Amino acid sequence: MICLSLTGKTIAENLRAISRYAFCIDLVELRADFLLPTERPEVDRFPSAVPAGRDGYRLPAILTVRAPRDGGKWNEGEGERRHLLSHGLQGGGYAYVDLETWIAGEDESLRTAAAADGTAVIRSLHDFEGIPEGLAGFLGGDGVAAGEIPKAAVTPNGSADLVRFVEAVTAARAAGDSHPRIVVAMGSVGFPARVLAGRFGSLLTFCSPISHDEVSAAPGHIDPATMHDLYRYPEITEHTAVFGVVGNPVMHSRSPAYHNERFASDGLDAVYLPFEVDDPAAFVRLGELLPIQGFSVTIPHKQAVIPFLREVDESVSDAGACNTVVRDGLGWVGFNSDVTGFLEPLRDAVAAAGTVAGATPAGATPTGAAGLRGMRATVVGAGGAARAVVSALLREGVAVLLLNRTVERAERLRDEIATRLPAAAAVRVAPLDESSASLIAESGDIIVQTTSIGMEPDIDGDAIDFYRFSGSEIVYDIVYTPEETALLRRAAAAGCRTVSGRLMFERQADAQYQRYRQVVLLAR
Ligand code: NAP
Numbered sequence: 001m002i003c004l005s006l007t008g009k010t011i012a013e014n015l016r017a018i019s020r021y022a023f024c025i026d027l028v029e030l031r032a033d034f035l036l037p038t039e040r041p042e043v044d045r046f047p048s049a050v051p052a053g054r055d056g057y058r059l060p061a062i063l064t065v066r067a068p069r070d071g072g073k074w075n076e077g078e079g080e081r082r083h084l085l086s087h088g089l090q091g092g093g094y095a096y097v098d099l100e101t102w103i104a105g106e107d108e109s110l111r112t113a114a115a116a117d118g119t120a121v122i123r124s125l126h127d128f129e130g131i132p133e134g135l136a137g138f139l140g141g142d143g144v145a146a147g148e149i150p151k152a153a154v155t156p157n158g159s160a161d162l163v164r165f166v167e168a169v170t171a172a173r174a175a176g177d178s179h180p181r182i183v184v185a186m187g188s189v190g191f192p193a194r195v196l197a198g199r200f201g202s203l204l205t206f207c208s209p210i211s212h213d214e215v216s217a218a219p220g221h222i223d224p225a226t227m228h229d230l231y232r233y234p235e236i237t238e239h240t241a242v243f244g245v246v247g248n249p250v251m252h253s254r255s256p257a258y259h260n261e262r263f264a265s266d267g268l269d270a271v272y273l274p275f276e277v278d279d280p281a282a283f284v285r286l287g288e289l290l291p292i293q294g295f296s297v298t299i300p301h302k303q304a305v306i307p308f309l310r311e312v313d314e315s316v317s318d319a320g321a322c323n324t325v326v327r328d329g330l331g332w333v334g335f336n337s338d339v340t341g342f343l344e345p346l347r348d349a350v351a352a353a354g355t356v357a358g359a360t361p362a363g364a365t366p367t368g369a370a371g372l373r374g375m376r377a378t379v380v381g382a383g384g385a386a387r388a389v390v391s392a393l394l395r396e397g398v399a400v401l402l403l404n405r406t407v408e409r410a411e412r413l414r415d416e417i418a419t420r421l422p423a424a425a426a427v428r429v430a431p432l433d434e435s436s437a438s439l440i441a442e443s444g445d446i447i448v449q450t451t452s453i454g455m456e457p458d459i460d461g462d463a464i465d466f467y468r469f470s471g472s473e474i475v476y477d478i479v480y481t482p483e484e485t486a487l488l489r490r491a492a493a494a495g496c497r498t499v500s501g502r503l504m505f506e507r508q509a510d511a512q513y514q515r516y517r518q519v520v521l522l523a524r
Contacts, residue, residue, distance in 0.1 A: 010039050015051070180203045208222075446473070
């Protein structure tokens, strides 16, 4: 079930939020600690004002008044808090009331009022620091009165903590009892567990009505429409294949939107999640536990993941970086879709330039419409993406000039690639400043921009603003947000053919998706 946590200041605001999401939620939680004091008298009547959900029945409601020690906004005394809970229960309309573990034993009157009205008690435990010892036992009912629903909201601080969380909830499930429980892993590391809550035997997952003027009830909440439509929460079962993107940070990644939409349009039982990973070894353990069938890899783990792979293909061994991993019968196998994702749009641009000019672009030998052999390229930047770009160009027979702010890093990159591709020894390295303008003019059939300069929010940034285009260069900026960077605008105005990083993103994402799709189809 998807539960909408209501954090509005007024009942009317909360009712509007419910109406907005009624199509995709199963119940609501009134966080009465967020209400203005003048709204509190209405708390007992709230359940009868809640509109119907998609099945035509009134949505059930949870009553919660959270104190600051549990992440709540209640700023009056404990006596007043219990008074408000009691007042809410008088109305008799709540399906659940949330009572914390630390008031157990001294909340007799609240439990009696709840029992009289058929309101079930959720017994909640919060830990904003980590994963508490004894989590599995608590979820199994230790310290929880008969009939109460244990709820644990805890905070994995890193990948190893997320493994401990999954082990605890799995152990609680395996203990055999099927009584209801609620499990929540807070924060960005815990986010995948919110989407997989049903797999962990959780009665529900919490979401917030997030928009510009609304606040999330707890760290890691997303809006229910995204949970329902993008992650397809109601369809996730223990058979659903789990994929994801591994990075740090990763919550901004567009990959979950891309791959979940493709899985949905192909009607595949699979979900794709953002995994914020600080420890690749722990993530590999998580991959076995969940299990995970495949994952994309982004900054900063493209190299760190390689030792955990059973096999890598040539694109990984050439680039020394891996961005795509899938599981086969024996273990993990790695690929680098950045290589094909980068080359395909470039080949198209070279072919188109040749078609327009009626000749092979300057320097190239005529090896076919998409041939790059013999061309000269300037690669700007020497980070992780440049690794795949330089390797791909060298393999295609392109002579490379490598410019970077930190020249030593570019030299290291060249030397490292040369251990795998001897052609790299001929790569010329120079600083990224005006002293290199004449070198670019000599090596500028193709100019590939691979630094993060020009990426949102730095949208006016231009890494080679000191260079004047002749108009014959093919200029490729692999930054994909925005789609047209300041560099590409300037190059197009000078008459250059330009290639947007958006094309590279789409081609590499498609290449990844084809592998994930194959894994799901083979498992059918
Ligand atoms: P990275 O490993 O962090 O490397 C960053 C590069 O940018 C380094 O060469 C760094 O130079 C340079 N740089 C950063 N800020 C700079 C500044 N102010 N002045 C001069 N140089 C600067 O990052 P990455 O993984 O290579 O990613 C780089 C960009 O490529 C990002 O925008 C990313 O989104 C994009 N990308 C796009 C695709 C796609 O599919 N289109 C795929 C992968 C990456 P130093 O060495 O001197 O620090």
